[in-house]
Amino acid sequence: MFQNIFDSHAHYDDGWFDADRDALLASLPEKGVCGVVNNSVDLENAKRVIALAEQYDFIYAAVGIHPENLENLPGDYLLQIAELTKHPKVVAIGETGLDYHWDIPKPDQLRVFEEQLQLSIDLNMPIVVHDREAHGDTFDLLRKYKPNALVHCFSGSVELMREAMRLGCYISLGGVVTFKNARHSVEVASEIPLDRLLLETDAPYMAPVPFRGKRCDSSMILYAAEKIASLRGITAQELLDITADNAKRFYRI
Numbered sequence: 001m002f003q004n005i006f007d008s009h010a011h012y013d014d015g016w017f018d019a020d021r022d023a024l025l026a027s028l029p030e031k032g033v034c035g036v037v038n039n040s041v042d043l044e045n046a047k048r049v050i051a052l053a054e055q056y057d058f059i060y061a062a063v064g065i066h067p068e069n070l071e072n073l074p075g076d077y078l079l080q081i082a083e084l085t086k087h088p089k090v091v092a093i094g095e096t097g098l099d100y101h102w103d104i105p106k107p108d109q110l111r112v113f114e115e116q117l118q119l120s121i122d123l124n125m126p127i128v129v130h131d132r133e134a135h136g137d138t139f140d141l142l143r144k145y146k147p148n149a150l151v152h153c154f155s156g157s158v159e160l161m162r163e164a165m166r167l168g169c170y171i172s173l174g175g176v177v178t179f180k181n182a183r184h185s186v187e188v189a190s191e192i193p194l195d196r197l198l199l200e201t202d203a204p205y206m207a208p209v210p211f212r213g214k215r216c217d218s219s220m221i222l223y224a225a226e227k228i229a230s231l232r233g234i235t236a237q238e239l240l241d242i243t244a245d246n247a248k249r250f251y252r253i
C-alpha cells in the first residue's frame with residue numbers, strides 16, 4: 001500500500017466527475033492520496049474549485065484563467081482572482097499560460113498570461129503554467145517575470161527542462177511518461193533534479209497506460225511514479241515521498 005501521493009494538478013470540477021465526485025474524492029485518502037491541488041480554468045469554475053477545497057482537508061485550490069477560456073473575460077478579472085486568493089485554501093494562481101495548439105488569438109493569450117504572471121509576483125504566490133506547443137513565448141515570459149512557477153504537464157526537451165531549472169521553476173510530470181511515444185518526457189524524467197519534480201494527473205485527462213483515454217483520478221499517479229522511479233533507480237514510495245515534499249514546498253502547504 002502506497003502513501004504520500006500528492007497530485008499537484010487536477011480538475012475535479014470537470015463534468016466527467018459529476019456522477020460520483022463525492023464518493024471518489026472521499027475514497028482518495030484511503031488509496032494513499034495526501035494532497036491534491038485542484039486547478040481552475042475560469043472565474044466561474046474557480047468558485048466551485050474553492051468550494052471543493054473547503055469540503056475536503058486534503059484538497060487545495062489554484063485560481064486563474066486558462067488560455068482556452070478567454071471569451072467573455074470581465075474587465076476586472078484580475079481583481080476577482082486577487083480577491084479569491086485571500087481564501088486560506090487557495091495556494092496558487094492557475095492554471096494559466098499559452099496554448100498554441102488551438103486557434104486562439106495569440107495577443108489575447110499573451111496579455112492574460114502576462115497579467116497573471118505580474119499578479120503572482122505582486123501577491124507573492126506560486127503560479128501554475130500551461131505550455132502547449134508554445135515553449136518559445138512561454139519561456140520568454142518566464143525569463144522576463146521570474147515567477148515562482150510550476151510548468152505543469154511539461155512537454156519540452158531536456159535542454160528546455162535545464163532552462164526551467166536555471167529559472168528556478170518546478171516541473172510536473174504525469175501519465176504521459178507511461179505512453180509509448182513519450183521520448184521527451186522519459187528523458188526529462190531521467191535527468192531532472194529530483195528536488196524540482198512534482199507528480200500530477202491533470203485528472204480527468206491524461207490517464208496513464210493501461211487506462212489511456214479513460215477517466216483519470218489521483219490514485220493513478222502510481223503508474224507514472226513507478227515508471228519514473230524505475231528510471232531513477234529508487235522505489236516508487238521513495239519517489240512519492242520526495243515529490244510530495246516538493247509539492248508542499250512549492251505550494252507552501
Ligand SMILES: [Zn+2]
Nearest residue numbers: 009039095202
Ligand atoms: Zn490542467
